[in-house]
Amino acid sequence: MVTKVEKYVIGDSINMMCSACDVEQNHLIQTATKQGKITCAVCEVCATSSTFNRGVKTSVAMGKSKTASPYDRTRKYRKGQAMMHSHFGQGEVTAVIELQKIDVLFGDRTRRLIHAQE
Ligand SMILES: [Zn+2]
Known part of the structure; x- marks a missing residue:
């Protein structure tokens, strides 16, 4: 049995829900673990960064890193x-x-x- 493991690398973009845009947007991966887990990705549209805690996406309130x-x-x-x-x-x-x-x-x-x- 083959289990497909998705690995992500920094600089890749993925489509995921943006808490600020409230729709799915392309996100640029900022940091990822050696296992290929995304730890931080930034929305390409609004530049809001989202962090991932143990694989569960938790959105960072706007104004933490890149403030508009x-x-x-x-x-x-x-x-x-x-x-x-x-x-x-x-x-x-x-x-x-x-x-x-x-x-x-x-x-x-x-x-x-x-x-x-x-
Ligand atoms: Zn966004």
Whole structure:
């Protein structure tokens, strides 16, 4: 009898439930044991990390490792930065358009916001 054991390696992505997105998302494996058990994976969409305790997924409350801080128009954003917008929710900067304009992806919609305002 052959038992198939799934082994995971760091850098692999797996599809699993994201506690923050509340849907299944691709997760990038951050850490795994020598036995191939995932110990930490990060959601590719919202960057929330989930940890695994003895094979049981326990979600880490947002704000433990990668925090999306509230959108602040006076702040200067860079591509890839996460933010929490009071209207649109959590987003990620996809591009810096001009000195004071950024494109931010919220869910599946990109919105243009201002930043670096004095
Ligand atoms: Zn997520």
